[in-house]
Amino acid sequence: MTQPPHDEPTAQNPEQLRDQVERTRQELGRTVEALAGKTDVRARAQEKAAEVREQAALKSGELKSKAAEAASRVQDKLPDPVKDKTAQAASQARAKAAQAGKLIQDKAPEPVRAQAAQAARVARDNRGLLLAAAGTGVALWLLCRRKG
Structure with a gap:
């Protein structure tokens, strides 16, 4: 076993020796904790997963915001008859969704x-x-249908 470098002066009395031993124990404890943290694969994976979830949530929020802005710009550019048809289609979609929801509620198993x-x-x-x-999709469909 090799001798560590003598950075500290030699203890002059038992009290100083005890202090040096205590400092060495604390340093060793910190070193062991750091090494244990590096080797704890599960904890590191959980930390990385939390980091990725946070980044995904931020990116999702950005994408939702951009999509809403784009949809708003498209709707603003639509002529009034198309806007009316879009609103009508959205209303019909809500009615159909309600019907489907009732059917699912009546017939589907609990899960x-x-x-x-x-x-x-x-x-x-x-x-x-x-x-x-939905409005953007309907508007695009109507515009494509109109041209074709």
């Missing part, structure tokens, strides 16, 4: 109902974005 309820909550929470996307 499917739970998933449908969760999807409905997400749709309600993002209603504006969903309607803007």
